[in-house]
Amino acid sequence: MAADNPAPMGVIEFGRAILHDEARALDALADDLGAPFEQAVSVICECNGKFIVSGLGKSGHVARKIAATFASTGTTAVFLHLAEAIHGDLGMAARGDVAILISQSGETTELEPVIDHFQGAGIPIIAITGHAGTMLAKAGTATLLLPHWAEVGPESVAPTTSTTMTLALGDALAMTVMRQKGVTRTDFGRLHPGGSLGARLKPVRRLMHGGEALPLIREDSSMHDAVVEISAKRLGVVGVTDSDGNLVGVITDGDLRRNIERGLDHKAAEFMTRDPKMLRPDDLIDDALALFDEFKITALFVVEDDGSRTKPVGVLHIHDCPVAR
Numbered sequence: 001m002a003a004d005n006p007a008p009m010g011v012i013e014f015g016r017a018i019l020h021d022e023a024r025a026l027d028a029l030a031d032d033l034g035a036p037f038e039q040a041v042s043v044i045c046e047c048n049g050k051f052i053v054s055g056l057g058k059s060g061h062v063a064r065k066i067a068a069t070f071a072s073t074g075t076t077a078v079f080l081h082l083a084e085a086i087h088g089d090l091g092m093a094a095r096g097d098v099a100i101l102i103s104q105s106g107e108t109t110e111l112e113p114v115i116d117h118f119q120g121a122g123i124p125i126i127a128i129t130g131h132a133g134t135m136l137a138k139a140g141t142a143t144l145l146l147p148h149w150a151e152v153g154p155e156s157v158a159p160t161t162s163t164t165m166t167l168a169l170g171d172a173l174a175m176t177v178m179r180q181k182g183v184t185r186t187d188f189g190r191l192h193p194g195g196s197l198g199a200r201l202k203p204v205r206r207l208m209h210g211g212e213a214l215p216l217i218r219e220d221s222s223m224h225d226a227v228v229e230i231s232a233k234r235l236g237v238v239g240v241t242d243s244d245g246n247l248v249g250v251i252t253d254g255d256l257r258r259n260i261e262r263g264l265d266h267k268a269a270e271f272m273t274r275d276p277k278m279l280r281p282d283d284l285i286d287d288a289l290a291l292f293d294e295f296k297i298t299a300l301f302v303v304e305d306d307g308s309r310t311k312p313v314g315v316l317h318i319h320d321c322p323v324a325r
Contacts, residue, residue, distance in 0.1 A: 018152045018153065018160075021152045021161070022152055022160070022161050022164050024149075025147065025149040025161045025164065025165055026164065026165060026168055028147040028149060029146065029147055029165045029168065029169065032145070032147055033172075036140075036142045036143055036144050036145075037142075037144060037172070037173070037176075039141070039142040040126045040142035040144060040173060041173060041176050041177055041180060043098055043124050043126060043141060043142060044075065044098055044126070044173065044177050045177055045180050045181060047075070047096070047097065047098040048096045049076075049094065049095070049096030049097040049098070050076055050077070050078055050092070050093075050094075050096075050097045050098075051067070051070055051075050051076060051077040051078070051097070051098050051099075051100075052067075052077070052078055052079075052080050052092070052093055052097055052098070052099040052100070052123075053066050053067040053070070053077060053078070053079055053080070053099070053100045053102070053170075054079070054080040054081070054082050054085060054099060054100065054101050054102065054114065055082055055101070055102035055103065056081070056082035056083055056103070056108055056110060057159075058159040058163050059102040059103055059104060059159075059163070059166065060079075060081055060082060060102075061163075062102060062163050062166045062167050062170065063079055063080075063100070063102050064079040065167060065170070066100065066102075066167070066170030066171075066173075066174065067079040069170065069171065069174045070173075070174050070177070072188065073174055073175070073177070073178040073183055073188060074177075074178060074181055074183035074187055074188070075174070075177060075178075075181070078092065080092065080093070080099075082101075082108065082110045082111070082114060083110055085110070085113075085114050086110055086113050086114065090113075090114065090117050093117065093118065093121060093123055094121060094123075095121050095122050095123065097121075097123050098123065098124050098126070099118055099123050099124070099125050099126065100125075100126045100127075100128060100170075101114065101115070101118075101125055101126070101127055101128070101136055101139075101140075102128045102129075102166055103128075103129050103136050104129060104130045104131075104146070104159065104162045104166075105129070105130070105131060105134065106127070106129035106130070106131045106134025106135060106136035106137050107131075107134050107135055107136070108136075111135060111136055112135065115135065115136070115139045118139075119139065124141040124142075125139050125140050125141050126140060126141065126142050126143075126144065127139060127140030127142070127143040127144065128144045128146070128166055128169060128170075129143070129144075129145065129146070130145070130146040130148070130162055131145075132145055144169060146162060146165050146166065146169070147165070149161050149162075149165070185201055185284060185286070186201070186203070186282070186284065188201060189201025189202060189203075189284065196322075199285060199321070199322050200284065200285050200286040200289065201284050201285070201286060202284065202285050203281060203282050203283065203284060203285075204279050204280075204281060204282075204283050204284065204285060204287075204288055204300075204302055204314070204316050205281035205282065205302070205314065207285065207316060207320045207321065208281070208302045208313075208314030208315060208316045208320070209233075209235060209314055209315050209316070209317070209320075210302075210313055210314040210315075213233060213235075214233070214239070214312065214313070214314060214315060215229050215230060215232070215233035215235055215237060215238040215239060215315065216229070216238065216239045216240075216241055216312060217229050217238055217239075217240060217241070217268055218240070218241055218242075218243070218268070219240050219241065219242055219248060219249065219267065219268050219269040219272070220267055220268070220269065221240075221267070221268045222264065222265070222266070222267065222268070223256075223264040223265070223266050223267070223268060223270075223271060224264050225268070226238050226251050226256070226268050226271070227256065227264065230251070230253055230256070235299060235315055235317050236252060236253045236254075236298065236299060236317070237250055237251070237252045237253070237298075237299040237315065237317075238250065238251050238268075239276075239301050239312050239315065240268050240269065240272045241312065244309065245309070245311050245312075246309050246310050246311065247276070247278065247301055247303055247310050247311070247312045248269075248272070248274065249268075249269070249272030249273055249274045249275075249276060250272060250273050250276040250299075250301065251268060251271050251272045251273070252273075252298075252299070255271055255272075255273065256271075259271055276300075276301060277291050277295055277297065277300055278300065278301050278302070278303045278305075278310065279291070279300050279301070279302045279303070279316065280302065280303065280304070280305060281302055281304070281313065281314070283302075285321055288300055288316055288321065289321060292318050292321075298317060298318045298319075299315055299316065299317045299318070300315065300316050301314070301315050302314035302315065302316060
């Protein structure tokens with residue numbers, strides 16, 4: 001009797017198998033990480049010129065993304081197309097630069113003149129390849145070898161697992177260099193001002209209401225004054241200051257509604273919420289959004305804080321934040 005044929009794998013099951021196999025390859029890559037990775041990070045951190053990332057074909061696509069990631073995280077990086085390099089673009093590379101060369105085979109024809117030029121100019125090469133003993137592997141100041149892992153998919157012909165590992169390795173390098181250089185979210189925001197991410201990484205001073213638009217009263221002011229100020233500034237909140245101008249509390253229009261039956265013949269200090277949540281001018285919109293969400297509030301006062309005084313200089317409303325809207 002003929003052996004039973006296994007049931008064909010469904011589309012979802014096949015997709016999951018692909019992802020699981022690539023995930024296992026990434027685990028193997030992480031387990032293999034060693035001294036060459038640390039050496040590569042050191043070489044990049046010591047770079048005084050440009051950081052050049054180069055590859056061809058699918059490796060070129062990955063190289064372009066790696067260069068973009070480095071550029072947005074504080075390392076001046078450019079992509080060099082390996083084929084264009086040998087037709088004049090090698091002129092962008094000079095002493096003081098550092099280069100990553102990516103080739104799974106390590107023997108791509110276009111590599112030889114590029115390696116010769118880099119070595120002649122004294123440019124350290126970080127090699128990413130799948131094969132030891134190849135031209136590229138031997139040329140590397142730091143050689144990062146990808147684990148031997150079959151490309152996933154039918155017939156294992158398309159670059160899949162190898163490009164996934166290369167891309168992840170580039171991310172690991174970029175994030176480690178970013179940490180080693182001490183690049184902050186604020187630094188990243190300056191380099192990435194566009195889109196929703198850029199909006200979240202703007203300093204709150206860029207969007208806060210200040211000057212004449214800042215709603216403030218003294219703690220000994222009457223609640224009549226509080227109502228007038230809230231109505232005039234139209235932000236739904238008023239800050240309460242002490243005799244030295246320090247922010248000591250806030251009153252929201254919600255506080256007014258909840259206490260309306262008590263009447264307005266009271267001092268602001270009786271109605272205010274003490275020790276309000278505050279921001280500093282250089283805090284990020286992302287920090288403000290976290291506070292808005294955690295404490296279910298819609299406005300935050302921005303203060304200059306020198307440790308002994310908290311002078312209010314602005315107020316940020318949740319509706320001022322495009323990403324929140």
